[in-house]
Amino acid sequence: MKITILGLPGSGKSTLAKKISKQENIPYINIDGFWHEGGGGYNSRTTPDPEKTHAYVQEKVLESIKQDSWVSDGFYPLIQVDVSEQAGTIIFLDISLWKRLINHVKRIFTGSKSEMTLWGNIAFFFEMIKMGSSGTARVYKFLENYKEKVVILKSRKESNEYIRKLN
Numbered sequence: 001m002k003i004t005i006l007g008l009p010g011s012g013k014s015t016l017a018k019k020i021s022k023q024e025n026i027p028y029i030n031i032d033g034f035w036h037e038g039g040g041g042y043n044s045r046t047t048p049d050p051e052k053t054h055a056y057v058q059e060k061v062l063e064s065i066k067q068d069s070w071v072s073d074g075f076y077p078l079i080q081v082d083v084s085e086q087a088g089t090i091i092f093l094d095i096s097l098w099k100r101l102i103n104h105v106k107r108i109f110t111g112s113k114s115e116m117t118l119w120g121n122i123a124f125f126f127e128m129i130k131m132g133s134s135g136t137a138r139v140y141k142f143l144e145n146y147k148e149k150v151v152i153l154k155s156r157k158e159s160n161e162y163i164r165k166l167n
Helices: 013-024 031-037 050-064 077-086 097-110 118-149 156-166
Strands: 002-007 028-030 070-073 089-093 150-153
Touching (some): 002 013, 002 118, 013 028, 028 031, 050 070, 077 118, 089 118, 097 118
């Protein structure tokens, strides 16, 4: 089983990936984790050495997807083709902007985004709004090449139903 989960910030990619990883007992490839390990900020503009960070992410992801089974999350154009080619299933969490913004606010208060400063979180919030529908359109355009293995989920309920059906 090789699954990659795509979606815009706050869509629930990591939450779904961790649930699948735990339920199916397969490795979780945390691409955001590699980004931060490699010195990345909350985007390329806040990253001191983007080229070095991109190279680190690429190396770690290419190494990780050699495994027999895995679930990954994130939409990194730099490496997404390689991940998607290896994946048997590509899940796109097409979640509305207002739900994603609420999810981001919840993450701030639960501490899962505590590595960002208050101003970093506020800036990220506005970046999510700016990304809006153009980000969704970019993902759908990317998915055109993989139609046979794409699953689109539009709510937490659909995500939970998907997990339930895996067994």
